[in-house]
Amino acid sequence: MSTPETVVKLAELTGKTQEAPFVLTDDERHEIEHEIAHYPDARAASIGALKIIQARRGWVPDGALEPVAKMLGIGAAELEGVATFYSLIYRKPVGRHVVKVCDSITCFMVGYEDIKKTLEQHLGITHGQTTADGRFTMLPICCIGACDKGPALMVDDDLHHDLTPDNVVGIVEAYK
Amino acid sequence: MSLEQELLVRPLTARVNLEAPMDIAAYEASGGYLAVRNAIRDLQPADVQAKVKDSNLRGRGGAGFPTGIKWGLVPMGPDAGTKYLVCNADEMEPNTFKDRLLMEGVPHQLIEGMLVAGYAIQATTGYIFLRGEYVKSAERLNAALAEARAAGLLGKNILGSGWSFELSVHTGAGRYICGEETALINSLEGRRANPRAKPPFPQIAGAWGRPTVVNNVESLSNLPHIINNGAEWFKGLSQGKSKDGGTKLYGCSGRVKRGGIYELPIGTSAREIIEEHAGGMRDGYTLKCWLPGGASTDFLMPEHLDLPMDFDSISKAGSRMGTGLIMAVDQTANMVSLVRNLEEFFARESCGWCTPCRDGLPWSVKMLIALEEGRGRMEDIEQLTKLTKALGPGRTFCAHAPGAMEPLQSALKFFRAEFEAGVAPAGTADADANIGLTGVVVNAKVA
Numbered sequence: 001m002s003t004p005e006t007v008v009k010l011a012e013l014t015g016k017t018q019e020a021p022f023v024l025t026d027d028e029r030h031e032i033e034h035e036i037a038h039y040p041d042a043r044a045a046s047i048g049a050l051k052i053i054q055a056r057r058g059w060v061p062d063g064a065l066e067p068v069a070k071m072l073g074i075g076a077a078e079l080e081g082v083a084t085f086y087s088l089i090y091r092k093p094v095g096r097h098v099v100k101v102c103d104s105i106t107c108f109m110v111g112y113e114d115i116k117k118t119l120e121q122h123l124g125i126t127h128g129q130t131t132a133d134g135r136f137t138m139l140p141i142c143c144i145g146a147c148d149k150g151p152a153l154m155v156d157d158d159l160h161h162d163l164t165p166d167n168v169v170g171i172v173e174a175y176k
Numbered sequence: 177m178s179l180e181q182e183l184l185v186r187p188l189t190a191r192v193n194l195e196a197p198m199d200i201a202a203y204e205a206s207g208g209y210l211a212v213r214n215a216i217r218d219l220q221p222a223d224v225q226a227k228v229k230d231s232n233l234r235g236r237g238g239a240g241f242p243t244g245i246k247w248g249l250v251p252m253g254p255d256a257g258t259k260y261l262v263c264n265a266d267e268m269e270p271n272t273f274k275d276r277l278l279m280e281g282v283p284h285q286l287i288e289g290m291l292v293a294g295y296a297i298q299a300t301t302g303y304i305f306l307r308g309e310y311v312k313s314a315e316r317l318n319a320a321l322a323e324a325r326a327a328g329l330l331g332k333n334i335l336g337s338g339w340s341f342e343l344s345v346h347t348g349a350g351r352y353i354c355g356e357e358t359a360l361i362n363s364l365e366g367r368r369a370n371p372r373a374k375p376p377f378p379q380i381a382g383a384w385g386r387p388t389v390v391n392n393v394e395s396l397s398n399l400p401h402i403i404n405n406g407a408e409w410f411k412g413l414s415q416g417k418s419k420d421g422g423t424k425l426y427g428c429s430g431r432v433k434r435g436g437i438y439e440l441p442i443g444t445s446a447r448e449i450i451e452e453h454a455g456g457m458r459d460g461y462t463l464k465c466w467l468p469g470g471a472s473t474d475f476l477m478p479e480h481l482d483l484p485m486d487f488d489s490i491s492k493a494g495s496r497m498g499t500g501l502i503m504a505v506d507q508t509a510n511m512v513s514l515v516r517n518l519e520e521f522f523a524r525e526s527c528g529w530c531t532p533c534r535d536g537l538p539w540s541v542k543m544l545i546a547l548e549e550g551r552g553r554m555e556d557i558e559q560l561t562k563l564t565k566a567l568g569p570g571r572t573f574c575a576h577a578p579g580a581m582e583p584l585q586s587a588l589k590f591f592r593a594e595f596e597a598g599v600a601p602a603g604t605a606d607a608d609a610n611i612g613l614t615g616v617v618v619n620a621k622v623a
Contacts, residue, residue, distance in 0.1 A: 089350075142352050142521070
């Protein structure tokens with residue numbers, strides 16, 4: 001998964017490459033400035049700024065760190081420290097859709113492992129991997145607050161619950 | 177019952193509408209924002225603080241610390257300068273799904289609660305620290321904030337009072353530890369979410385070194401009702417079931433008939449919550465044990481079901497009420513597997529700042545996996561028991577690892593036989609494996 005070859009291959013598949021020099025778009029710059037305005041210190045917009053990059057590019061490429069850190073008035077290494085701490089900031093390319101499967105205690109108790117197995121068999125990947133066609137990445141996620149309707153997962157920003165091995169394939173297949 | 181009457185009995189959820197939450201006009205028509213309008217016109221900040229202190233509202237994020245006393249540490253007066261009010265909306269405690277209901281179902285109530293709290297401590301700026309996954313909550317809160325701003329309830333010189341308060345939503349990007357008050361402040365400042373040393377307490381030196389109050393969504397949502405109806409009314413909401421006042425958002429999940437959230441008098445028994453409101457266990461399932469309020473609380477047994485669900489009663493029984501959302505465990509669950517899942521969660525979510533937590537939690541996972549797979553040794557059970565002390569209160573930088581030890585120690589206490597069943601028979605290679613001084617279990621699968 002993390003070998004340089006697979007990263008490059010993923011980048012080709014998803015059309016996201018870090019080979020070309022990274023340039024912040026005017027929109028990204030504008031949105032980050034807007035975020036910064038909410039706080040007494042620009043650094044507080046770190047997570048927001050990384051999310052702005054990720055919303056447009058799918059992930060946070062290496063080249064983004066330097067120009068974004070500059071806007072925030074911190075070092076690129078400090079921003080990398082923030083980027084790698086938070087689980088919803090992706091420092092490697094991900095698929096077009098990220099399937100986040102809740103593995104916390106309640107979902108675990110009512111069938112998470114069957115859901116995970118079904119997805120693994122259907123997609124041919126496990127947590128932390130991306131399908132060869134660049135369509136899906138699978139990740140575990142902390143309790144997503146749907147415990148009374150578990151097992152639950154999110155595809156991108158959408159919450160799906162009351163999952164069964166029978167309905168989960170249809171749910172993810174709706175994401176092209 | 178009319179809405180007006182319902183608001184007096186179940187104030188937090190009477191207005192909840194998940195399909196289409198009230199806009200500001202509907203909210204105001206039902207008495208919304210009256211609390212803040214009246215408070216600003218008739219009450220001094222100290223009066224608001226006194227009312228909340230008198231109500232004995234205890235923090236609904238899990239710790240149960242009285243909200244009024246928390247506020248009492250904040251420096252007041254004309255020279256106090258910049259102060260922050262932060263709403264902890266980072267709901268990520270496993271088996272907790274109550275704050276989502278309040279934010280998606282009645283977002284204006286939270287904003288009004290923040291206005292009351294902000295006025296009471298004379299905060300200059302507020303943030304709703306919302307977990308990134310709650311996308312619908314963010315949309316609805318932002319829409320409500322725009323309406324409140326347009327109505328002159330946010331911004332400069334609110335309602336001609338001379339008090340100015342800005343409020344915005346700050347969304348996170350994952351990590352359970354962000355819910356810890358001081359880690360949350362670090363995260364808000366754009367740093368890694370490591371907890372901070374206390375003292376100084378955030379009320380003295382919090383966000384950007386300024387006085388900061390962090391309150392939970394449910395705590396804040398209670399405030400308009402306390403201002404409207406008074407401290408005595410609030411105390412009476414518990415109907416004598418608890419010495420604490422108010423209602424509580426309880427919940428139930430697991431293999432019960434009607435899982436969900438129920439607003440009930442605080443001190444309602446766990447039995448009533450599980451058997452009446454959740455409809456009891458599904459056919460074919462029986463209750464084996466239960467978690468009273470999240471992953472970081474001790475398991476309790478069926479014999480504890482008649483306890484009032486309040487902070488003191490559940491503490492006396494050796495657990496914590498926590499968030500008050502019950503997970504009912506049925507007889508099909510294996511306790512070693514459940515605890516393994518819990519400790520995997522805590523190990524993954526450790527921020528890595530202090531050694532007992534960073535290294536102790538993965539070690540517990542290794543031993544639990546060995547026991548789960550029948551490769552464990554009696555020494556593993558002894559070592560797990562020792563870890564519950566070594567990672568317990570006072571041994572770590574924050575409450576993360578001590579919280580992680582709660583379900584483990586109670587599972588060991590009530591279900592020791594299930595752990596012993598995972599010990600490999602004498603004479604096998606697994607039984608002869610040794611734990612090195614570094615805590616690495618020889619032959620064990622690495623998690």
